[in-house]
Amino acid sequence: MARLTKLLVANRGEIALRIIRSARLFGLKTVAVYSAADAKSAHVGAADEAIAIGPAEAAKSYLDIAAIIAAAKQSGADAIHPGYGFLSERPEFARAAADAQIVFVGPRPEVMAALGDKVAARRIAVAAGVPVVPGIETAEISAARAFAALAGYPILVKAAAGGGGRGMRIVAEAAQLESALEAAAREATAAFGDGRIFIEKYLAHPRHIEIQVLGDEHGALVALGERDCSIQRRYQKIIEESPAPGLSAEMRAKMIDAALKLARAAHYTNAGTTEFLVEGDNFYFLEVNARLQVEHPVTEMRFGCDLVCEQLRIASGGKVSEPAAPRGAAIECRINAEDPEHNFRPATGTVLHLSVPGGPGVRFDSHMTRGAEVTPWYDGLLGKLICYGPTREEARGRLVNALGEFALLGVTNNAAYLRDIVASEQFRDARLSTHFIDQFFPEWKITNDEIDAAIVAAAITAGDVQAENAAPKANTERRSPWDSLNNFELWGSRR
Template sequence: MSTSSPMRTVLVANRGEIAVRIIRSCRELGLRTVAVYSDADAGAPHVRMADEAVRIGPAPARSSYLDVDALLGAAKASGADTVHPGYGLLSEDAGFAEAVGAAGLTFVGPSPEVIARMGDKVAARAVADGCGVPLPPGTGTLTAGQAAEAAAGIGFPLVVKASFGGGGRGMRVVGSPAELDEAMAAAGREAGAAFGRSEVHLERYLQRPRHVEVQVLGDGHGTVVHLGDRDCSVQRRHQKLIEEAPAPGLTPELRSALSEAAVTLARTVGYVGAGTVEFLVLPGTSEFFFLEMNTRLQVEHGVTELVTGLDLVALQLRIAAGEPLPFTQDEVRISGHAIQARIAAEDPWADFRPAPGTVSTLELPLGPGIRNDFGLAAGGAVAPEYDSMFGKVLAHGADRDSARRRLVAALGELRVEGVPTTAPYLRTVLSSASFTEARHDTGSLERDWTPDPADRPGAPSGTAETVETPTVSSGTIRRVRIATDRGPVEVAVLGRAPRSGASASPSRRPGRESAAPGASGPGGAGAPPIAPMDATVVAVRVEPGQEIAAGEVVAVLEAMKMEMEIRSEVAGRVAEVLAVPGGPIAAGSPLISLT
């Protein structure tokens, strides 16, 4: 970056792997960096890498990374002149962008007005409609009382969607009118927790689409270009797990139509910075529909960097400094193919249950065409206050199959101990026939790719109902199964009979990947349901004296940005409700007691 640029010091208003990624590009541009951190991240790599680091609060995101005053205070104290929001957190918060500008700082991203317009999914639909971009039938933001009539007009199945935010949070698929009220409430709760805005709207649910997005860049001089497309169809609960560029299986005509629609949309709103326009594509046809626009860098930006040879973070910074794009659309070249796997502390064999904990060992794959973007090192912790993703492994090859095979090999070499991860499961997905032949869609993971118990790392050979492992001073660790709305999950419970307030460690060290068929709780058959992990109690669905049936929902918990309905595996009468709505609950703690 030119030394005459007014940009000198960049405060990175984020954490984890994206903070590390931004700091690296700043270094190459000769820019000084300031990291911010919560108490949970005091020893994180991004804190060590930056030229300066400022503590902004305790672990909960609302008291640290979402605290605008704390972030602006850190910028002032460190002498930063620029703020890069990364993705997630406050990256699509128009109020934050406005506050940054009001403080005399440069915000790396589009204007607050564009963020507000495109961050409002209903307003974004109106922009797309005005540009002639196809839309699925849908509504504006509405209340629960308006939903039934609107849903009847759209037809089922439909999807309840958060009107603000992104990343798949605040979405519920509804198959019938009977499911609508609860889906509205659940989507609103999740959206409120993730984005601070609980408004929702309805859209027609498209059957078996592909999720294809186009990367766009706009500078402050009127130029808007695209950097090709990506496919993000490997998803669970609307959360992406594998992304690739370019999107496979598109005809040249369809690829051109998608890119043209994305550039037209960005140009219409005066977009400046890096952004992504997302579409749903119906396989085997030329039909596509506008989904949303993300006014920020995407988690999957790395695959576009690998096939274009461009540094998107550096381009963001140059655009924010007022520089024009250094190339034209005709000069953009796509070379080869790239695929990315998100590495999250989740257990695919327990319905992707989040599993925060300390990563005792982390060995990353190396080799030609391999890239690793990670936000922690060995000895670091995946904190329960944040998203479960802590890294990404990417592979680039001359064509799709060579990139795929390279990524399969890399995931086989990745070694993570201390927490379960998505890596071994994603390795099997990448090797499946439907992925290899690009026949998959956004529902394939939940419909066709059920994790095979035989593929689970450390899968037990015995059939004991519980596994007990001696500890130095704390009794035993018992693995039990708990019924939730997403199927049974396993949890490690410390001690033989934990009471309310007791904690449990979700340890996944080698040799402890043990199932517990038939166990319903720490006390064996007939035990009441317990919290599978440290969580917040969103709602309690039962009351003292109530008769409940086996499989009935007793509470809704939220942890690591996910809601879980906890069910009782046994029938009985509720003697006491131990979970307090709105309060925290520790792993292994009973939610209710039964008589």
């Protein structure tokens, strides 16, 4: 087992902070990297050391492979964890780390390259005997027309590279086909530098279910259950849970077997997720995310594990741990800086007040502190609120209460919107599909009670700010021992 000593976290925000905490438990020194916009971010203060890598623009900082590799060399880091987003699924980044003799905490670059191409991943799935959605690997118009005539409309046009719904078009009728192919190719080229597209049969009301896998360099592969990620807005997940409600034991076993077959065929190592679409009694391979997922905490809470520590153990050459038996249920909500009342317009601002819920089974993963700046430069994820319970209904009840306790003033966010979804009878009854939002929450308005609560909280906050401004401040000492929590800044810098 290789001895790692220092980990550079090539990311920012809540995931950087979350990785730093686990790396410390694993016995590693940590290095944060930061852009000019993140100089005061929580992950910078949490690491043992921090290195500036460029201006606010992601392309010149968090997406700059040379700058991050240089930071790793400068700090003496012998491993890099990419987190998710940014460079996490870029084979060239994993390759650059290997060339610099730095351990990349993730799959090998050639595996990442194969699975990152949806057409190549589809071929691996077919060869492994994993079911795929009927489709063709060409965008040639005559072949597309022939497939559509055979499969029936609607069909789905998809980009071979990338994700997030970019380069994707639903084609409802023959008259739309040619223009959809052209538009999807243009968008894919602009977003990913790769205009290749392919075509699949469109599934009307599928569920989106994924399997968490871990593989080591010794050939061992394990699966840690499934997550239902069906509740999405514009192809972006907003609520995830484990186990998938209503999924039969037989279907679960088949999906886990398929995920392990695919991982084995791809020679997969470290953490990854195989995603499927489920419709009726059938499931179909969608893609592999060759990294840690945003929604990984629901798996951790059910299996009592630390997936980042498992990643570090595997990257060190160790063997993957045999998972414990899963218990209970866990549900996660992504709290984003956005305005649900105005078409989810992105929001920015300064955090004036933050009230975090607590109690048994409640977890809040976030980098937000009072005084933190939410800028337009990066993804608007403010934090993830996760609740566990012995049953789904108990987990759901805790989450409804926790979302009601949550308060963040200064940055418009979707917490009240998420609370209404989780409290709804449709979510309670698990009437889940990828069209849940369009079907049950096409429009949303904040209630008067929530407006009143926000006004009261704002008034209290205004009073707190005035009192703080009037209070004398020491130049070299903290005002209170409660200004820090677990060695992390709770209320921002007050030195």
